Amino acid sequence: MSNKCGPPSTDRRRFIGGTLAAAGAMTLAPGVILHAVAANDKATAGASGEHRWGMVIDTDRCADGCSACVDACNKEHGLEGQGRPATDAVWIRPVKLKDRQTGHVNRLVMMCQHCEHPPCVDVCPTNASFKRVDGVVLVDRHRCIGCRYCMMACPYKARSFVHEALSNQSVNAPRGKGCVESCTLCVHRIDAGVMRTACQDACEKEGHAAIVFGDLKDPKSEIRRVLKTHDSVQIRADLELNTGVRYLNL
Amino acid sequence: MSKMYYRELRCGVPVRFWMGLTLLGSIIAIGLGAAYYMEHNGHWVTGMSNQVVWGLPHVFAIFLIVAASGALNVASIGSVFGGPMYKPLGRYSGLLAIGLLAGGLMVLLLDLGRPDRLIVAMTQYNFKSIFAWNVILYTGFFAIVGVYLWTMMDRSVGKYNRPVGFAAFFWRIALTTGTGSIFGFLVAREAYDAAIMAPMFVIMSFSYGLAFFIMTLITAYIWGDREIGDLRLARLKNLLGVFVGAVLYFVLAYNLTNLYITQHHGIERFILLDGGVYTQMFWIGQILVGSILPLFLLYSPAFEKSRWAIVAASVAVLIGGFFQIYVIVIGGQAYPMNLFPGKEVIESGFFDGQVADYAPTFPEAALGIAGIALSLAMVAVGARVFKVFPETLED
Numbered sequence: 001m002s003n004k005c006g007p008p009s010t011d012r013r014r015f016i017g018g019t020l021a022a023a024g025a026m027t028l029a030p031g032v033i034l035h036a037v038a039a040n041d042k043a044t045a046g047a048s049g050e051h052r053w054g055m056v057i058d059t060d061r062c063a064d065g066c067s068a069c070v071d072a073c074n075k076e077h078g079l080e081g082q083g084r085p086a087t088d089a090v091w092i093r094p095v096k097l098k099d100r101q102t103g104h105v106n107r108l109v110m111m112c113q114h115c116e117h118p119p120c121v122d123v124c125p126t127n128a129s130f131k132r133v134d135g136v137v138l139v140d141r142h143r144c145i146g147c148r149y150c151m152m153a154c155p156y157k158a159r160s161f162v163h164e165a166l167s168n169q170s171v172n173a174p175r176g177k178g179c180v181e182s183c184t185l186c187v188h189r190i191d192a193g194v195m196r197t198a199c200q201d202a203c204e205k206e207g208h209a210a211i212v213f214g215d216l217k218d219p220k221s222e223i224r225r226v227l228k229t230h231d232s233v234q235i236r237a238d239l240e241l242n243t244g245v246r247y248l249n250l
Numbered sequence: 251m252s253k254m255y256y257r258e259l260r261c262g263v264p265v266r267f268w269m270g271l272t273l274l275g276s277i278i279a280i281g282l283g284a285a286y287y288m289e290h291n292g293h294w295v296t297g298m299s300n301q302v303v304w305g306l307p308h309v310f311a312i313f314l315i316v317a318a319s320g321a322l323n324v325a326s327i328g329s330v331f332g333g334p335m336y337k338p339l340g341r342y343s344g345l346l347a348i349g350l351l352a353g354g355l356m357v358l359l360l361d362l363g364r365p366d367r368l369i370v371a372m373t374q375y376n377f378k379s380i381f382a383w384n385v386i387l388y389t390g391f392f393a394i395v396g397v398y399l400w401t402m403m404d405r406s407v408g409k410y411n412r413p414v415g416f417a418a419f420f421w422r423i424a425l426t427t428g429t430g431s432i433f434g435f436l437v438a439r440e441a442y443d444a445a446i447m448a449p450m451f452v453i454m455s456f457s458y459g460l461a462f463f464i465m466t467l468i469t470a471y472i473w474g475d476r477e478i479g480d481l482r483l484a485r486l487k488n489l490l491g492v493f494v495g496a497v498l499y500f501v502l503a504y505n506l507t508n509l510y511i512t513q514h515h516g517i518e519r520f521i522l523l524d525g526g527v528y529t530q531m532f533w534i535g536q537i538l539v540g541s542i543l544p545l546f547l548l549y550s551p552a553f554e555k556s557r558w559a560i561v562a563a564s565v566a567v568l569i570g571g572f573f574q575i576y577v578i579v580i581g582g583q584a585y586p587m588n589l590f591p592g593k594e595v596i597e598s599g600f601f602d603g604q605v606a607d608y609a610p611t612f613p614e615a616a617l618g619i620a621g622i623a624l625s626l627a628m629v630a631v632g633a634r635v636f637k638v639f640p641e642t643l644e645d
Contacts, residue, residue, distance in 0.1 A: 070599065086299035086607070093599030097590050105596070110589070119437055125381035126374040145371050146363015148303040149381050155438035157587060157600060160300050161363060164292035177292050178363030235589055239437055 046191050049133040053185055054114060054216040054244035055197070056226050061210035062107040067094065069109055069211065072202030076186065078170030082163075089160035089175075091183045092199055106250055109199070109211075112137055112158040112183040113235065114244035120150035120159065129180075135216070135244050136185045144179040151180060155236050158182045185213075185244075216244065254338050256403075256637035259474045266473075267634065274627040281620020284613035285360035293363065296614050301606035302583045306576075307361035310618030313458065313575045314354030314625060315388070315429055316451060317568075319422040320459015322347040322395060324486075325402070326422070329415035335485050339467070341638040344399040346463055346629055347422075351391055353625030357618055380431045387425040394418045403637065426455045433578065440517040441582030446507070450500040454571065457493035461567035464490060466629065468561055470639060479645030480555060487560050491548040494567060498541045501574075513591075520585045520605070521577060528581035531573045540570010580608055 073079070073092045081088040092111040098104070114137045120129045121137065128143035129150050139150075151159045159182040166175055172188045175181055186197040200211040214223030226232075232246040261267050288296055298305040325344050328337035359365050372389075375382045398418045401411040430451025436442040464486050471478050505522070508514040519525075521532055544563035553559030584606045595603030633639060 067599075082294070084294060086301060086601070087294045088300075090300070090600045093602075094597070095590075095595060095599070095602050096597035097593040098596050100592055100594055106593070107597075110600070110602075121376075123379050123381060123435070124376055125379045125385060126370050127376045143367075143370055143374060144364065145367045146365075147371075147381065148363070149379070149432070151300070151303040152583070153436055153438055155587065156589065157301075157602065161293065161303060163294035163299075178289075180363070 047132040047134040052135040052216040056212045056246045058210045058248040059106045059108040060249040068202040068206045069199035072198040076198035077173040087163040116242035119153040123149045123153040146178040255641045259633040261473045274623045277623035278620045281617045284616035297609045297611045302608040306610035306614040311354045311358035316455045317458040318350035319426045320455035326419040338640045345632045349625040349628035353621040357621035384428045426452045453496045458571040461564040465564040478643040481645040535573025
């Protein structure tokens with residue numbers, strides 16, 4: 001093969017230019033079409049800024065060995081484990097703690113804390129993670145690209161990535177392989193006017209009543225009464241996220 | 251100074267080029283197959299989990315993206331800072347930068363939960379997210395470096411070379427700042443949430459990018475039976491030494507700060523003392539192989555004229571750099587988040603308070619290696635099609 005430098009080939013340039021133009025058109029065209037479809041399909045928001053939904057959890061009432069709230073959440077949202085704890089979705093989990101200095105033991109449940117300033121929403125590149133005006137933090141499963149940056153950013157380890165294909169989903173919570181999800185504060189119930197969460201119902205049924213759900217903005221609500229009369233804490237209050245979930249006796 | 255002639259790179263035995271390209275193509279095909287396997291089955295077939303959400307593919311992707319912006323430095327020194335010894339290397343610097351970025355982005359994209367939604371990432375932007383900014387910075391980098399190469403290769407637009415070079419230089423600094431800030435802006439985890447992440451990633455890019463550049467430049471000139479002068483290599487070698495030292499300084503500053511802050515003693519102990527594989531990767535991979543060994547090879551009088559020492563130092567920098575990113579990305583996630591300061595987790599339904607297990611799987615590695623192969627294939631084809639290499643680099 002000759003190593004001599006000949007005149008530049010215009011055919012080659014034309015070919016490269018044409019290939020680049022074709023690749024660009026193929027990348028953009030479907031997006032333009034999808035964008036036009038999306039513009040005609042704006043869902044009407046049902047949430048109202050007059051409310052801020054939240055929870056208070058009394059750690060003294062969270063009973064040892066009980067998993068009623070976890071089971072109820074799994075049933076409500078169709079979360080079926082695959083027997084792989086590291087990758088199975090967990091929306092609510094019990095945690096038992098012992099004070100290193102005093103030895104005092106607490107038990108509580110952790111879930112999405114529905115922050116006023118959620119780090120997951122800040123970092124989401126596509127606005128798939130979002131906060132409704134009533135304070136509920138959700139993931140738009142049509143926008144989530146599965147980058148998992150929100151899972152890196154959440155200080156509460158509240159989110160799960162769907163690691164496999166799903167079947168027999170619950171109508172209460174549409175889910176999808178490759179997307180991230182977390183506690184929705186039973187938003188399907190809120191939107192249907194049922195102001196109780198599945199975990200709260202289960203906890204009460206077991207006779208513990210450790211979970212109170214309600215409107216943090218309503219001065220007459222039970223949750224406001226409890227929070228006004230008891231000292232409560234936010235987990236990782238140092239981050240100043242103003243969580244919608246508060247804890248008693250922690 | 252005599253006139254510089256550039257020529258397409260052709261190796262003495264043509265079949266070598268096609269064999270090399272076939273090998274790279276096969277590696278890319280295996281990586282694409284691995285990506286299909288992971289996407290088809292879901293991520294449970296990988297080593298990743300809800301505890302370690304970014305795995306080996308992210309290590310490869312970030313490594314390549316960081317190296318890409320650093321590879322452009324040689325061009326910047328030539329056209330922005332007026333270094334005549336570096337100017338003839340500018341074209342290759344740009345080509346390598348584009349190749350490395352493409353390889354890194356391919357890995358990043360194919361590891362998404364929904365890579366089919368690339369169009370969503372390209373049309374929906376949350377401007378508070380550094381990830382969204384990075385989408386713009388990465389795609390913009392291709393465009394700017396493409397124009398930069400054009401101003402270097404076409405004399406009719408040569409007068410724009412300097413301003414475009416400036417733009418490319420600032421863009422590449424922004425790009426690596428953005429990549430470092432992916433971690434710097436994370437308040438949740440103790441290993442991250444530090445402003446030093448952004449400048450540290452910038453200096454890491456200088457080091458990895460130059461190491462990639464030196465290694466591939468020497469290989470290409472051996473491949474094409476062309477000459478490189480000792481003086482030019484000595485310049486590159488000294489520069490690499492400075493960059494390796496600078497990375498070490500930033501690592502020292504980062505760890506000393508954490509060692510001072512009581513709240514961060516846990517993560518420091520994990521990385522420096524009892525983190526098992528992460529501690530070994532830090533001390534043996536990052537510090538010994540990635541920093542001390544290359545500094546010795548670059549500055550020892552015994553290897554003053556040895557080209558093999560320069561290549562070996564570059565390879566050591568890359569191996570150390572890979573481990574550095576691994577420790578940052580995986581080690582930072584493996585260490586448990588401290589949700590309840592002062593309390594010990596004695597029972598949890600989601601691995602709270604436990605060091606997370608992560609063992610990379612073959613498909614993850616195959617996808618990551620395919621990213622490197624894509625970078626090299628693009629560079630090999632680019633160097634054969636375009637006139638990027640000077641006929642000779644004799645002093």
